[in-house]
Structures are given as structure tokens and as C-alpha cells.
Amino acid sequence: MAKKRSKKAEKEPGLSELLRVPDGGERVDLGSYDARATPGGPEDKKAALAEIEQMGERLAGLQERLWAASTAGDRRRVLLILQGMDTSGKGGTVKHVIGLLNPSGCRIKAFKTPTPEELKHPFLWRIRKALPAPGEIGIFDRSHYEDVLIARVRGLAPRSELTRRYARINRFEQSLTGNDVTVVKCFLHLSYDEQRARLLERLDRPDKHWKFSPGDIDERALWPAYQEAYELALRRCATPRAPWYLIPADRKWYRNWAVSRLLLEHLEALDPQYPKADFDVEECRKRLLKGA
């Protein structure tokens, strides 16, 4: 027993463990999570930016290995799902975290209001079309979770259908993880007050007006319903193989640090390797040096 403990203590506890939402089906109470907290994080913004820069190099290196491995048949890939209220920083995370990577290997998809064609199909149809290929890092800015979030809050589907959707989502994500997709689901947890501050900033700056719509204030009026819908989605769809991570998002530097760190931990766990040459290196070198 003592031995086991000391072994565990040796291993640095990962951020993944710290931020992971329990998957036992317990009720999730978002009110009990402080959106300004910085669990496991650096002490301030300056330190965070320095660590993010360092992680950037490691992330890009691991991304290259993941891609290289795929050229030799390794089918593994990563899917990062970003969810959160308006202004919680989904777009900012893509810019600052995914911006650390080689854009060639990233498949980014921002899901908007479904088009008439998308509405003709089951809700996972457009999701499947946007999945990353082997070796890629896929990024979803919003996702199939909108179909149990806004769909619930706005009553876009009957309750019975919503209930079925949680199960469908879980089966879908299980099939992904069974097909070499590492699923990293991040809920960017923003406070009501911070959302007001961010919306006001968008109003104060003419170069941010384009990001604002009066409809954002109407959505804000539905805050409690959204929080409840998120609590349910986190509770029903936090599974051992496709866990949810709850990321306090009131501080942008912590949010970027935490998502970078989560991505890093998952890529390090995959530990992709450069493939070995399947050709005669020495012979090729000779051919090239002989004048070819």
C-alpha cells in the first residue's frame, strides 16, 4: 500500500487529472467552480506566457511526430472540442493555442447555426464530415454539444429526443476513441460578470463591434438555462475514455495555458514516433552523390 502511494507521488500529477469532470454520473454544480481560479497554473500572466511559448515548441514537435507516424500507417489523431458561453474564448484559444502548431496538420471547424442541408440529416452528420484524418489535430469551435445545449435552452427539439442525444453522443465518442481518436473536450467556464465585462469591451472598441450582436444580450438573459444545460451535458457525457475538462476561463492567460497543457499531456501520452526508413538509406545516398 505504502509502495503504491509512493509510486503515485513520484509521478507529477497531470493537469488532466486536476481538471477532469468526475465521470460517475454525479450532479455537476457549475456554481461551485470559481471561473477566476487557476488550478495547477503558473502564478501570473507573465509566467504563463513564458510557459506557453516553451510548450509551443514541444507541441509543434509532437505534432510533427504524429503526422510523420501517420505516413507509415499510424492512424492516431487528436480531436480538441471547445465549448463555452459567448465570449468564453473559444476563438481566442484557437488563435493562441492552435496558433502554436503547424497549420498544415490542423483541421479546424467552427460550427454555426445548422444550414438547411445540415438540418435534413441526423445531428452528427456534419460532425462526422469534419473529423480529423490520421495524423491530424482536429479542433471543433462548438460541436455536437450544441445539439443538447442551445437545442435544450431554445426548445429546438423535444425533451425525449434530447435525452436520446446524450446516449448517441456517448456512443459516437466511444466509436471515435475506439478508432484511434483521442478526444479532448474542454468546457471554458466563464462567469456571468466576466461575460458582461467582455461584451462591454466589445462595445467600447470600434474594432470589436463586428464581434457583437444585440442578440448576445438576449442569449445572456438565458444564462441560468444555459448553465443548467451545460451541467447536464457534462454530467451525462463525461466518460472515462472521452472525459470533459472544466477550464476556468475568466483569465485568458490561464485558459490558454491550461488548454496548451492539456493538449501537451495528451500528445505526450500518445508518444508518436518518427517511422523508420522502409528503404535503403545508404543506397539512396550513393545514387544522389553519384550525380543523380
Added chain:
Amino acid sequence: MAKKRSKKAEKEPGLSELLRVPDGGERVDLGSYDARATPGGPEDKKAALAEIEQMGERLAGLQERLWAASTAGDRRRVLLILQGMDTSGKGGTVKHVIGLLNPSGCRIKAFKTPTPEELKHPFLWRIRKALPAPGEIGIFDRSHYEDVLIARVRGLAPRSELTRRYARINRFEQSLTGNDVTVVKCFLHLSYDEQRARLLERLDRPDKHWKFSPGDIDERALWPAYQEAYELALRRCATPRAPWYLIPADRKWYRNWAVSRLLLEHLEALDPQYPKADFDVEECRKRLLKGA
């Protein structure tokens, strides 16, 4: 006359002018262009890297404006086409130049050997599907030009068909520029010797073996035929509205600097603007402050 000249002298001559392939239908002789040259460029690698970093901020700012403008109906977008021999640095350009941008607004497509489905369609079919949407910056790593390059060298299509393709490509690109797409075609001009050095480096480094295939040496044997095919493509398809830029690519720092600079000049010429608010800013601020 003197006045005109002095006006021209006032304007800093852009890199676009310097690298633009003449569009009068004259024969292009690639042998007369030094692939190690650095026309208009900084004096050394160190200076280039510093300038690239500075340009990165301006590029990202212009990209945001382009995107913001598209949310208010501006349909303009940019398409950067990268062509060049193996190891000329198409992938490296995406990593280092496009890596300066917000990945959300980039639509990157690497064209490989056509799939059986793609082969069933006209050669521009797969190209049209990968075009950037309004506000986006599209990047093609290889393109429809492969259909007059490898297709010519490997005899994948009859000569009469190849001849028709130049005209089709020109019509296609005219239709793009007529539809608010700024087309920036970059030929990364590499020397035969530098290609050998880069292939040898891939052999020397086990972490680069995955980028190498013995077939690369066979393709290299066709170097003169490829150069001729490029000369023809540059000659036939350099048009006033969709010009070709010839970028000496033996020095990676110059290549990255030059493509960054070309992109910057084109975005600055577009001069996209943040859209004005189409809502009552003051009223929204009041609603938010009143407790919403």
C-alpha cells in the same frame, strides 16, 4: 513626363513588381534566374527573421480585418498558390509564413495524386471545392498547375489536352479574380544542387526519413523536363490579374521573407476595414449595465 517619374520614384517599389514574371507571353528561361539570389531582401538571415516577425503582426492584423469585413458582406479573399520542385519548401512556407496568421481564417489544402473519384471529374473540380470563402486566406500546396506539370512530364494527358488546359486555367483564374479572389501564385525556384543537398539532409537525419522516398530520386532524373514544364506554365499563365511570382528559394530565410512580404503587399492593397456597427452601441451598453 518628369513629374510622372518623380511620382513613381516616391512610391517604394514593391516586391511584387520585382518578382513578377512578365505577362507578355515571352519565353521564360529559368536558367537565367539565380536561385540563391535575394532580390529586394534583407541582407542576411538574422535581419530576415526579425522582419518576418514584424510582418507577422501586420499580417495577422490585416487578416483579422479581412475576416471582420466579410461578416458585413465584403466578399474579398486571398488565394496563395505554392508551386515548386520537391524540397523547394512549400510545406516550410506554410509552417513559417502561414503559421504567422490566425489558423481559424486559413483554409489550407495540399493537393496529392488525384484520387479515383477526383479523376472522374474535370481537373478543376477538386480545386473549386478547396477555394477560400469570403474573408479567408486560402493556401494551396500544389494546385491545378500539377495538371500541366507532372501531367506533361509523365505524359498523363495528350499534348492537345495540355494545351487546352493553359487556356482553361487562365479562364478559371480570371473568374476567380472577377469574384473578389486575389490570386497570388508563387513559384519557389530551387536549384538542382540545392535539391541534392536537401535530399541528402533528409537521408542523414533519421527524423527526416519519413519525408524521403526513393521515388524522389527518379523524379529528380526528370529535372530538365520539369524545368521546361514550369517555364511553359509560367509563360502561358502569367496574366495581368493573376500574375506569377518567381521566388528564389535556395535560401529558406529569403523564401519565407519574400512570401510574407508578397502576402503583406496584397493584403495592404486590399486594405480591408472593420465594419461599422449596424446596431445602437449606446443602447446596448445601457442594457448591459442595467443588469443584463
